[in-house]
Amino acid sequence: MQTSHHDRSRYALSQLTAGCAVFAIAFGLAGAIGVSYAQADDVIVGLVTKTEVNPFFVKMRQAAEAEAKTKGLKLIARAGKFDGDNEGQVAAIEDLISAGAKGILVTPNNSSGMLGVIKKARDAGVLVIALDTATDPADAVDATFATDNFQAGVQQGAYAKAALGDKKPVIAMLDGTPGGTVDTFRHNGFLKGFGIAEGDPAIAGAAITNGAQDKGQVGMENLLSKNGDINVVYTINEPAAAGGYQALKSFGKEKDVVLTSIDGGCAGVRNVKAGIIAATVMQFPYKMASMGVDAVADYAASGKKPTGFVNTGSYLITDKPMPGLDSKDSAWGLQNCWGD
Amino acid sequence: MSSATPSAPEASAGLFSRTKAIPAVGPILVLLAFCLVFAITNPRFLAPHNQSIILQQTIVVGTLAIGQTLVILTAGIDLAVGAICVLGTIVAGKLVLLGYDPVLSMLFAVSLCTLSGFVAGALVSRLDLPPFIVTLGTLGILTAALRLISKGGAFPVQDDFLGLTGNTFRVGSFVLTYGVIAMLLLYAIVWYLLNETRWGRHLYAIGNNPEAARLVGIPVRLHLLQVYALAGLIYGITAWLALGRIPNADPNALQTANLDSITAVVIGGTSLFGGRGGLVGTLIGALIVGVLRNGLTLAGIDPLWQDLVTGILVIVAVAFDQLSRRRR
Amino acid sequence: MSALAAKPQPGNTVRVVLEARKIVKSYGHVVALDGVDFDLRAGEILAVVGDNGAGKSTLIKTLTGAVVPDSGEILLDGQLVHFKGPLDARHRGIETVYQDLAVAPALDIPSNLFLGRELLSSGILGSVFRRLDKRRMREGAAAAMAELKFRLPSINSLVENLSGGQRQGVAVARAAVFASKLVIMDEPTAALGVRETGQVLELIRAIRDRGLPVVLISHNMPNVFDLADRICIMRLGRRAAVVSPKTHTMADVVGIMTGAIKVEGG
Numbered sequence: 004m005q006t007s008h009h010d011r012s013r014y015a016l017s018q019l020t021a022g023c024a025v026f027a028i029a030f031g032l033a034g035a036i037g038v039s040y041a042q043a044d045d046v047i048v049g050l051v052t053k054t055e056v057n058p059f060f061v062k063m064r065q066a067a068e069a070e071a072k073t074k075g076l077k078l079i080a081r082a083g084k085f086d087g088d089n090e091g092q093v094a095a096i097e098d099l100i101s102a103g104a105k106g107i108l109v110t111p112n113n114s115s116g117m118l119g120v121i122k123k124a125r126d127a128g129v130l131v132i133a134l135d136t137a138t139d140p141a142d143a144v145d146a147t148f149a150t151d152n153f154q155a156g157v158q159q160g161a162y163a164k165a166a167l168g169d170k171k172p173v174i175a176m177l178d179g180t181p182g183g184t185v186d187t188f189r190h191n192g193f194l195k196g197f198g199i200a201e202g203d204p205a206i207a208g209a210a211i212t213n214g215a216q217d218k219g220q221v222g223m224e225n226l227l228s229k230n231g232d233i234n235v236v237y238t239i240n241e242p243a244a245a246g247g248y249q250a251l252k253s254f255g256k257e258k259d260v261v262l263t264s265i266d267g268g269c270a271g272v273r274n275v276k277a278g279i280i281a282a283t284v285m286q287f288p289y290k291m292a293s294m295g296v297d298a299v300a301d302y303a304a305s306g307k308k309p310t311g312f313v314n315t316g317s318y319l320i321t322d323k324p325m326p327g328l329d330s331k332d333s334a335w336g337l338q339n340c341w342g343d
Numbered sequence: 344m345s346s347a348t349p350s351a352p353e354a355s356a357g358l359f360s361r362t363k364a365i366p367a368v369g370p371i372l373v374l375l376a377f378c379l380v381f382a383i384t385n386p387r388f389l390a391p392h393n394q395s396i397i398l399q400q401t402i403v404v405g406t407l408a409i410g411q412t413l414v415i416l417t418a419g420i421d422l423a424v425g426a427i428c429v430l431g432t433i434v435a436g437k438l439v440l441l442g443y444d445p446v447l448s449m450l451f452a453v454s455l456c457t458l459s460g461f462v463a464g465a466l467v468s469r470l471d472l473p474p475f476i477v478t479l480g481t482l483g484i485l486t487a488a489l490r491l492i493s494k495g496g497a498f499p500v501q502d503d504f505l506g507l508t509g510n511t512f513r514v515g516s517f518v519l520t521y522g523v524i525a526m527l528l529l530y531a532i533v534w535y536l537l538n539e540t541r542w543g544r545h546l547y548a549i550g551n552n553p554e555a556a557r558l559v560g561i562p563v564r565l566h567l568l569q570v571y572a573l574a575g576l577i578y579g580i581t582a583w584l585a586l587g588r589i590p591n592a593d594p595n596a597l598q599t600a601n602l603d604s605i606t607a608v609v610i611g612g613t614s615l616f617g618g619r620g621g622l623v624g625t626l627i628g629a630l631i632v633g634v635l636r637n638g639l640t641l642a643g644i645d646p647l648w649q650d651l652v653t654g655i656l657v658i659v660a661v662a663f664d665q666l667s668r669r670r671r
Numbered sequence: 672m673s674a675l676a677a678k679p680q681p682g683n684t685v686r687v688v689l690e691a692r693k694i695v696k697s698y699g700h701v702v703a704l705d706g707v708d709f710d711l712r713a714g715e716i717l718a719v720v721g722d723n724g725a726g727k728s729t730l731i732k733t734l735t736g737a738v739v740p741d742s743g744e745i746l747l748d749g750q751l752v753h754f755k756g757p758l759d760a761r762h763r764g765i766e767t768v769y770q771d772l773a774v775a776p777a778l779d780i781p782s783n784l785f786l787g788r789e790l791l792s793s794g795i796l797g798s799v800f801r802r803l804d805k806r807r808m809r810e811g812a813a814a815a816m817a818e819l820k821f822r823l824p825s826i827n828s829l830v831e832n833l834s835g836g837q838r839q840g841v842a843v844a845r846a847a848v849f850a851s852k853l854v855i856m857d858e859p860t861a862a863l864g865v866r867e868t869g870q871v872l873e874l875i876r877a878i879r880d881r882g883l884p885v886v887l888i889s890h891n892m893p894n895v896f897d898l899a900d901r902i903c904i905m906r907l908g909r910r911a912a913v914v915s916p917k918t919h920t921m922a923d924v925v926g927i928m929t930g931a932i933k934v935e936g937g
């Protein structure tokens with residue numbers, strides 16, 4: 004009898020000890036929560052971004068936090084774990100509804116994946132504003148505060164066209180993730196601004212970069228191997244552009260190519276200043292976030308809801324301005340950029 | 344020494360055989376602890392609405408974790424859970440878009456998922472390849488293939504049958520979805536398989552001591568094959584449940600489902616060395632993760648704390664398993 | 672549990688239960704068995720001794736179907752048999768306790784005892800729902816242990832909570848419960864202390880007393896002389912001699928084992 008029961012009881016005992024230890028941790032946590040826990044009458048505004056790590060969303064979150072503080076709101080920020088984490092974003096919105104949020108600002112991972120839960124939120128009387136990325140259909144949310152990515156693409160394309168002058172264009176497209184909403188708008192906008200259509204023979208080829216520098220470099224290398232005459236490069240964002248530049252340099256072509264981009268991250272603007280990127284189009288995440296928080300504050304105070312698409316604007320940033328194209332220089336860019 | 348007869352079964356069915364009947368004491372205590380804390384800090388936590396939300400949020404990872412539990416009990420590991428499930432959502436969604444019958448489309452998608460599990464199982468059991476490598480390969484292949492099929496883009500899946508499991512009904516003040524019921528039903532069925540049938544007994548024996556299992560005549564290879572195929576079937580059914588939760592097929596979805604399901608299994612007290620643990624723990628483990636995320640949001644705390652606490656729990660659970668093994 | 676009812680055979684001690692003729696088995700260049708003959712009589716404990724690498728385990732494995740011999744024949748109750756795997760031998764009533772414990776430590780005693788031969792509930796629960804009859808297995812295990820007079824803490828204990836002797840006891844009991852022809856044990860006491868070895872030897876006697884012949888591989892001469900009716904001495908893949916502990920001393924046996932004493936025939 005002895006051995007087994009002794010063992011068993013020791014096992015049960017150690018489980019119990021472990022359980023008690025966790026209780027202790029949990030109550031420690033409770034202490035921490037007690038300090039920061041929102042008062043019942045706080046107006047809660049939720050922010051759900053795509054990921055935690057992207058500096059664009061970090062800027063958004065910082066701006067939302069700052070604005071919430073000045074307006075006396077309580078901000079609860081949440082994010083998906085990776086690009087494409089619909090499940091995580093849906094859960095975040097559900098939790099925020101449960102938490103009693105007055106308004107939710109969301110950068111949807113994907114334009115259709117969130118529709119059900121957004122409807123649930125709005126049915127529960129929560130103001131829902133899409134930031135940065137529109138939903139499909141766009142009126143699934145109360146309002147959208149975002150860059151007009153198509154317009155930004157047009158600005159990029161128009162600049163590239165002007166900078167190239169009357170040379171015969173040979174274009175490389177460093178796309179992000181094909182099928183993504185933003186990706187499509189920027190890509191098509193660029194073509195429109197450049198004045199050509201999809202499938203135009205001037206397009207030497209396209210590469211998928213997922214907006215990452217390493218993949219941008221590999222993609223550009225492959226495209227250059229395919230066609231050495233490339234003289235215009237579209238990039239989905241500045242990291243992809245930085246990667247593309249590395250490839251151009253290794254082919255000794257960095258001087259002959261017009262490398263353009265979109266985003267307005269500080270690293271990107273520094274690259275404009277350094278002459279690596281000819282021009283980039285800056286967008287304004289902090290504007291989206293602070294305008295969003297303001298809208299929720301308004302709604303809480305007066306019940307007034309914003310509607311429709313609100314363009315938070317985009318500026319062409321370049322140190323080599325082209326006649327007829329509005330632009331700001333890199334010094335201005337560095338004061339207004341996001342990330343570090 | 345040989346004079347004492349063994350004690351009668353009844354006499355020994357005392358306190359400790361009862362603790363054996365609740366294998367997940369530790370995880371249950373942890374879950375209760377967190378619930379208590381969150382209930383105290385924010386009364387909204389206990390609202391029926393919020394409780395049903397947590398259950399619904401547990402559906403996808405919770406159901407995937409059933410298959411993961413089976414694989415881990417054989418001392419394997421499955422990194423392809425999420426990828427196989429996404430395969431299900433995309434194939435079913437695409438077929439319906441192309442105008443095929445939704446029921447047949449879903450059946451086909453589930454069969455394809457089962458086949459994926461079967462192939463992985465064949466590689467593990469026939470070629471003796473390590474499960475880690477096989478499922479890592481499956482993950483890579485499926486992820487790439489799915490992005491190719493869907494050209495990288497997600498698409499909405501608007502079909503009544505495919506979205507069926509998202510429909511709700513009321514039980515008192517609880518609003519539940521059919522998906523929640525389906526998940527619990529799957530847990531019950533597989534629990535029965537594991538605990539009440541030969542098949543389950545043999546599974547534990549294989550995970551615990553494969554050589555002993557072979558020597559007593561258990562067809563170890565065939566059994567492993569069945570485990571992976573059954574896991575694939577479960578991932579396929581999860582695809583249906585996932586479409587009920589989010590009517591959208593996205594090749595980029597569920598990238599962390601493998602680690603999330605392993606987390607649930609491990610927190611639930613199942614040993615990564617195989618042969619020990621069970622499904623009750625896994626369900627509790629999945630709920631712990633869900634409760635943490637929900638509770639921290641309700642408390643207005645940075646959800647990064649969730650990852651931190653989950654990480655601590657995983658290490659505690661594994662250390663606990665290791666220590667109790669070393670003692671033997 | 673019907674196997675337990677396999678009661679003593681008629682007292683004819685010369686009846687041969689299992690016979691092997693000219694068994695050969697090589698692993699590459701290593702000839703593990705070089706034409707071994709072997710016979711086991713009803714109701715006896717036959718000890719198999721020999722130096723390390725003499726071929727004891729390999730011989731036993733050919734008898735249990737775990738190894739298929741290159742040539743030679745095996746007769747069970749005078750009938751030629753071909754075992755393709757351990758299961759074949761088990762179906763014919765041969766049970767084995769392996770050198771390395773063949774138990775699943777995380778399972779309880781009844782589960783281990785019935786491993787691979789679990790009992791199902793009667794009626795629809797068993798036939799359709801494949802439900803285990805845990806109560807009947809528990810009772811069966813308890814009855815088996817009682818019959819073998821083997822002392823265990825609680826029939827519900829997990830095997831990993833048992834002492835080494837008790838664990839080996841479970842493995843031995845499993846063989847005893849299901850064997851209808853004979854039980855083979857490969858160094859069942861190798862890893863055990865003095866007291867625990869005593870427990871297992873006691874069990875082996877209990878099995879013989881129930882009428883089942885036992886093949887026992889052991890390096891422990893005092894044990895062998897204490898227990899065995901006959902001793903089969905292996906040397907270099909052959910049977911060097913079969914002797915009786917009554918007519919030979921330990922020194923004789925060791926001498927034959929090491930080749931110091933030559934014997935005719937074998």
Ligand SMILES: Nc1ncnc2c1ncn2[C@@H]1O[C@H](COP(=O)(O)OP(=O)(O)OP(=O)(O)O)[C@@H](O)[C@H]1O
Pocket residue numbers: 698701702703721722723724725726727728729730
């Ligand atoms: N699976 C195998 N592969 C290769 N050689 C083997 C294998 N099994 C046994 N042998 C060889 O066959 C010979 C006989 O081995 P066996 O295990 O039968 O000896 P044994 O008498 O049981 O020794 P011990 O007393 O050490 O258990 C040895 O030389 C051994 O190395």
Ligand SMILES: [Mg+2]
Pocket residue numbers: 727728729770857
């Ligand atoms: Mg041996």
